[in-house]
Every structure is written in structure tokens, then in C-alpha cells.
Amino acid sequence: MPEALAILQKYWQHDTFRSLQKEIIDSVLSGHDTFALMPTGGGKSICFQVPALMNEGICLVVSPLVALMKDQVANLQNRGIKGIALTGGIKQDEIIDLLDNCQYGNYKFLYVSPERLQSDWILDRIKNLSINLITIDEAHCVSQWGHDFRPAYLKISELKKHFPKIPFLALTATATPRVKEDIITELGMHNPVQFEKSFARKNIAYMVFEVEDKLFKIEQILKKNPQPSIIYVRNRKSCLEISSQLQTLGFKATFYHGGLTSREKDKNMQLWMEEKAQVIVATNAFGMGIDKPNVKTVIHIQLPENIENYYQEAGRSGRNGEKAFAVLLTSPSDSIQAESQFINVLPDKAFLMSMYNKLCNYLQIAYGEGINEEFTFNLNHFCHKYGFPTLKTYNAIQFLDGQGIITFLKEFxxxxxxxxxxxxxxxxxxxxxxxxxxxxxxxxxxxxxxxxxxxxxxxxxxxxxxxxxxxxxxxxxxxxxxxxxxxxxxxxxxDAVLIFNEIREDERTINKVSKHLIRQNELKKEQLQSVLNYVAEKNTCKSKMILNYFGEKATTNCGICSYCITQAKPKKDFSTLSNKIMALLQNEDLSSREIQNKTKNTADDVIFVLQQLLEDNFLIIQNNNKYTLKT
The missing domain is CATH 1.10.10 (Arc Repressor Mutant, subunit A)
Structure with missing residues (x-):
């Protein structure tokens, strides 16, 4: 049997394993159920790909992400390793052929979604394969307290009955202690060996800045750090706008969102990967499988939905071990906007029921029919026809996708x-x-x-x-x-393809998943509150707050985050600057940037003094973002 290091060198051209990889591989090779919590960038895929290549047979990988499955299979094939992914949209005849290839074609990896395992005939075919390892990727999806709960994951434990001697390897990048316990219980793991890599990224400076003019702050950051950068935004429109504005300011910038064609995505990605563009402005559609080591700065200009997503996106910086920056820019209205974006658009049971019925009517699916039928689907047209709000409808469809009732494939x-x-x-x-x-x-x-x-x-x-x-x-x-x-x-x-995985049963269909909807909505509210607390807290190390969120106790401050930097600075006497600002505003109303130019002070100092004057009721800020003396 080849040594693990020899496999790593042969296929990945690496001479050493990263932290915990070898230990996890040894645990799996010893036949132990294994749980591994490895934050983003930790190299989780190596932990199952290497042992699978060392043993006879095929590794079954359960993953919820179509894009990730395709990406990993493509990467394996590029290395001369045979892998197959049973993604949505594949016809039954094709699936039969692919499973024949797995059985007789010397394939080493079979990627499936958890929903595929709910098909009895597929499970029967998998039972006949020579499985050497069962890997559950994104294992937090099994937990109702995870940020991406999928009920289909609860059925994975049934594989234990069919493969009692085959080890389970559960992998996740983001799990709180409650989620970790859930994963081990719900997957039916037997005394698993547990590995947890610290969430601490000692080279990343987590910065939170409250600013009025975000674009101006971005310009300052990018000029100071001209290395590769990512700017995360919430929607496609912002992608185009921010990218265009940066180009006007002289930066080489491109953009990436889910609405682009595959060709456009690849083209824009390559511009950034090859550093022909310094900045890529992206929605959270960007990042799957991205491993660019020298990303210096990741900037969020709107509040993220939860700490889990923020940590993963921020963690795309500094993978080369050099100092990097995860910057979150906020303004006073952001919390209201975030509530509008994340909470007000959550579908309740009544909306879900109405939307599902109208969707079936729209696609002309009769009661008791529809299973395995595939439809082209235009979300905007559907919403316009029935007067549904687009984002709430999108969330409702995503929820039904997560529950396995439908499969929602965005084709664009x-x-x-x-x-x-x-x-x-x-x-x-x-x-x-x-x-x-x-x-x-x-x-x-x-x-x-x-x-x-x-x-x-x-x-x-x-x-x-x-x-x-x-x-x-x-x-x-x-x-x-x-x-x-x-x-x-x-x-x-x-803009999408819909596949119905169950027959239409109206109330019965929705009633069986409504309890998950209620719990999911409550969880999303809790998670957004954690983000708001992270932003609002002015007296705690930001790195320490992130570690605490994931149940990891930090005893010392990081020394490089926005809080630690302010603590390290000698205390200034701002009375002179305060008097200057008051004198300037006697003559005219001014923006913070105009005040900065006139006083020749740093933006941070000017903002700090303006906030003090606002709190002391000496000033008010007008709708045009100009300050005026309070009369």
C-alpha cells in the first residue's frame, strides 16, 4: 500500500501535509469514524482524497453543493484521477451508465447529493459498490442549528446499516459546539476521533470601520494595499456599480456574480487570478474552490448574513501566511438595511403555501403528479405574474430546494x-x-x-x-x-431549471416541512443579531469575538484588529481639532471629507471627533451627509 506522503507528492506535488491532515488520514485508515472541523483554507478535501487513493475501492462523498462537486471532480480528472458526480438534472439512463462506470470502470470517487441517496434504486446500486470510505462534506447541514440545514442529511446515517465497517468522515469548516454535537449524533458516528483546527487566523487583521463614504474608504485601502483584493457585495447591481466606480478611480477591477454566463465567469476570474485586475467585486456566488494564496484584503461593504459566512469569505485572504486584512465597512443605516435584506424577506408558512400552489399552477402540474419532471423557469416572470416579492419568493424556492422537495438549478x-x-x-x-x-x-x-x-x-x-x-x-x-x-x-x-422530486400534494407537502421553516427563520434572526453585535461592540478584540462565537476561548487579544489598534495608539487630545471643526462649520456646512481636507487631519481622527460632537449634541448631520451646527 502506498504511503500517504507518496500519494500527496504524486498527485498534488506537495512535500508536506498541512496541520491535522496527516492525523485525520491516519484515523480514517485505521477504520475510525472521524469528525474534522477545519476552517476554510485548511485543505479538507485532501483528508479524504488521499486515503481513498491508498485503498482499493471507491470513496462515496456526500455534498450539498453542485458547484463544489463539479469543481472537485474536474480537479481530480486534471490530476488523472477518475471521479463522477451525480448532480441534479441528470436523466435516469445517464445515472445508470455512471453507476455502471463506478462499478466496473475503476473509478475512485463518487460524489452525490444527500437527496440522491433518498432514491431507493440509487441506494441499492451504491450498496453493491466496493466503498472504502464515506465522506460527509459540509456536515453542518445535518444540524438543525447549522446555517445550512438540509433534512436529507438526516438520512445519511442509514448508510451505517449497509456499510457498518466503513468509516464515516464528517468534514465542516464552520460549526459551533451545539452543531458539532448534532453532527456526531445525527450521523450515528461511533466514538468518533475528533480533530478541531483552531479558528484563529493570526495573520488576518479583522477591521470594522464606521464610515459615511464607503467608496472613499475603499480607495484609501486599495491604494495602501495594491495586492489582489476581493470586495463582497450583496447583489449583482452593486457588483457592476462598484467595479465601474473603481475603474473610474484608476483601479483595474472586474466583477463576478451568479447571473454571468460560464464564459463570463471564467474570463473575469482569470483576469483576477492572473492579476490583470487588482480587485474582483463579487457576490457570495464567488469563492467556491478559490485558493489564491496572496489575497491581501477582503472588504465587505454590506453586513453579512451570519458570522459563519463572514468568516469563510474573510478567510480567503492571507492564505500565504502573510499579514492580510478582513475589512467590514458599516454606516448607521446598515442594520436597518440588513434586517430588510435578511429578515423581512423570510417566507412564513402562509407565503410558502401560496407560492408553492401558484408555482405548481404556473408549471401546470396537477395534484398527485410532477415527480421527476423538469421545467425551465424564469423567476422574474413568475413573480410578476402573481405579484410576489422576488427575494422572498427566491428564499421560499431555496427552502424547498433545501428540503429536497424540488431541485433549483440556476442556469442563466x-x-x-x-x-x-x-x-x-x-x-x-x-x-x-x-x-x-x-x-x-x-x-x-x-x-x-x-x-x-x-x-x-x-x-x-x-x-x-x-x-x-x-x-x-x-x-x-x-x-x-x-x-x-x-x-x-x-x-x-x-435563469433557472426546476426539477420536482416529489408529487404535488399542496398542504401535505408544506405541512411536513413547516416546522423546519419556523426553526430556520428563528436561527437566521439569531445569526444576524450576532453580526450586529460584532459590529456594534467597541470594547472587545474582533478576533476574540469570532473565536468566542465558534466556542473557542481566546485568552489574549490579537493585537492587530481595529479594536486592538485603537488601544495601542497613544491617547490624543482632540480639543484643538474639535475647535477647528466648530469654527469651520460657523461659515458653511461641510462633509467629513471636506473637513478632513481643510483641517489636514486623518479620516479616522476627523470621524472620531465628529461622532463625539454628534453625541454631545453640538452637531447634526443632514440628508446630504453634510454636518451643520445645532442651533
């Missing part, structure tokens, strides 16, 4: 079909009169010889490559041909 694709309506000789005549369009039209005709007889599914990137024209140029020609009646052209944008 444009599907084009076309057919030529006029005879071929007329098309040739048109190209002779329009020579600029000739190359594109001839490429289409050569690629799709039957395009005169039937509507052909049109591959835009392929035609762009063959004709040596941009996709925009090809679309312009297609629109022109369509307007002239030369072709019949259809373009359909789908």
Missing part, C-alpha cells in the same frame, strides 16, 4: 434556435448583395446543413470561433436576417 443561459425560411439560391443572392454578412452566413450553413428544413439549436460560441467573428457581430446579423424574414429566430433566456 440563452438558448437560440433558428431556421432559414427562403430557398438556398435566395440566401446566396442575399450574401452577394451583403458581402459583410457572407462569412457568418456561410459558416452557419456549413455547420447546420438541415437548417432549411427544421429549427436548429444554435451554438453561438462555436459559430463565433469558426467564422472568426465576435458573438455580438453574429447576433447583429441574426437580428437583421430575422427582421428581413430570411430566418425564423428564437432566443429564450432561462
Amino acid at each position: 443561459s440563452e438558448k437560440i434556435t433558428l431556421q432559414f425560411l427562403i430557398p438556398s439560391k435566395e440566401v446566396i443572392r442575399y450574401t452577394s448583395l451583403n458581402p459583410n454578412d457572407e462569412e457568418i452566413i456561410l459558416t452557419i450553413l456549413r455547420t447546420y446543413p438541415g437548417i432549411y428544413e427544421i429549427q436548429a439549436a444554435f451554438n453561438l460560441p462555436l459559430i463565433a470561433k469558426k467564422s472568426h467573428h465576435s458573438e455580438a457581430e453574429i447576433l447583429a446579423v441574426l437580428h437583421k436576417l430575422n427582421e428581413k424574414g430570411i430566418i425564423d429566430y428564437h432566443s429564450k433566456n432561462n
